[in-house]
Amino acid sequence: MEKLGGIFNASSPEMTAMAGLTFFMIAIAVAIFVIVTGAILFIIIRYRKREGDDSEPEQYFGSLTAELVWTLIPTIIVGFLFFYTVKTMYAVDPPKGDREPDIVIIGHQWWWELIYPKSGVVTANEVHLPVGEKWLARLESVDAIHDFWVPELFRKIDLVPGHPNYIWLSSSKPGTYLGACAEFCGPQHANMRIRVIVQTREDFDAWQRQQLKFPTPPASGEAAMGAKLFNSMGCANCHLTDVGPNLTHISTRETIGAGVLTNTPENLKMWLLNPQAYKPGSYMPNMKLSEKQVNQVVAYLETLK
Numbered sequence: 001m002e003k004l005g006g007i008f009n010a011s012s013p014e015m016t017a018m019a020g021l022t023f024f025m026i027a028i029a030v031a032i033f034v035i036v037t038g039a040i041l042f043i044i045i046r047y048r049k050r051e052g053d054d055s056e057p058e059q060y061f062g063s064l065t066a067e068l069v070w071t072l073i074p075t076i077i078v079g080f081l082f083f084y085t086v087k088t089m090y091a092v093d094p095p096k097g098d099r100e101p102d103i104v105i106i107g108h109q110w111w112w113e114l115i116y117p118k119s120g121v122v123t124a125n126e127v128h129l130p131v132g133e134k135w136l137a138r139l140e141s142v143d144a145i146h147d148f149w150v151p152e153l154f155r156k157i158d159l160v161p162g163h164p165n166y167i168w169l170s171s172s173k174p175g176t177y178l179g180a181c182a183e184f185c186g187p188q189h190a191n192m193r194i195r196v197i198v199q200t201r202e203d204f205d206a207w208q209r210q211q212l213k214f215p216t217p218p219a220s221g222e223a224a225m226g227a228k229l230f231n232s233m234g235c236a237n238c239h240l241t242d243v244g245p246n247l248t249h250i251s252t253r254e255t256i257g258a259g260v261l262t263n264t265p266e267n268l269k270m271w272l273l274n275p276q277a278y279k280p281g282s283y284m285p286n287m288k289l290s291e292k293q294v295n296q297v298v299a300y301l302e303t304l305k
Contacts, residue, residue, distance in 0.1 A: 111245050113245070130200070
């Protein structure tokens with residue numbers, strides 16, 4: 001059975017704080033519902049009209065005590081919820097001060113560009129984080145308004161063109177957390193998915209070192225022919241710039257097409273033969289490759305580790 005996500009599996013201090021507020025509000029709402037429903041049922045049963053009793057019920061025309069009680073109690077509840085909400089907001093979004101971002105997340109139609117300013121790593125669609133560390137993320141967009149959301153780790157945050165936003169990223173336990181764009185941004189909005197891979201600091205450092213190594217170009221065979229095709233057909237014009245996802249280490253990623261397909265040689269081949277079949281409207285054109293050419297390009301891409 002698939003586990004529940006979001007506040008039901010909060011995996012960061014920020015989501016734990018939001019879960020606490022949510023469950024508290026639910027508890028207050030349930031308590032009010034029980035009290036009001038119980039009072040209604042009690043009145044219906046206790047003061048129902050009985051057979052043979054035609055007397056007029058006792059009438060009340062106001063009670064200062066009752067009015068104070070049902071005014072003060074809701075005021076106290078709302079005031080406490082306001083205090084708890086402000087406290088939670090500060091826990092989720094503490095001021096960043098002069099701190100520089102640890103990661104820059106840029107939304108594109110329809111993929112995510114990820115830049116690690118301190119190391120110079122540039123990748124796509126998979127955020128890697130060290131467990132237990134609080135990272136500051138700057139979020140930007142180059143086209144439409146996007147919304148970065150991984151329910152188990154943090155709240156939704158908009159990516160607005162020309163207006164960077166900031167959010168704290170952290171996780172209390174290693175694992176892979178799934179998210180998506182939560183703001184409609186065009187025909188492939190539903191296929192703009194994100195993975196946050198939380199690792200130990202040692203594994204994260206090893207991943208960064210690997211990302212900074214440029215794969216050795218294949219010298220011969222199918223992979224070498226694929227490398228020539230990749231460059232001669234203009235693929236590098238998009239995929240070595242921010243027009244398309246950076247492919248320098250594509251074979252190490254879990255998915256292709258921002259989560260549309262699992263990253264396997266067979267799926268990569270299907271994607272190259274007709275990307276519009278899997279992500280209609282995306283900016284990846286059909287290059288009209290032959291079966292042989294596709295096999296050669298796939299062989300090359302599989303060397304990009």
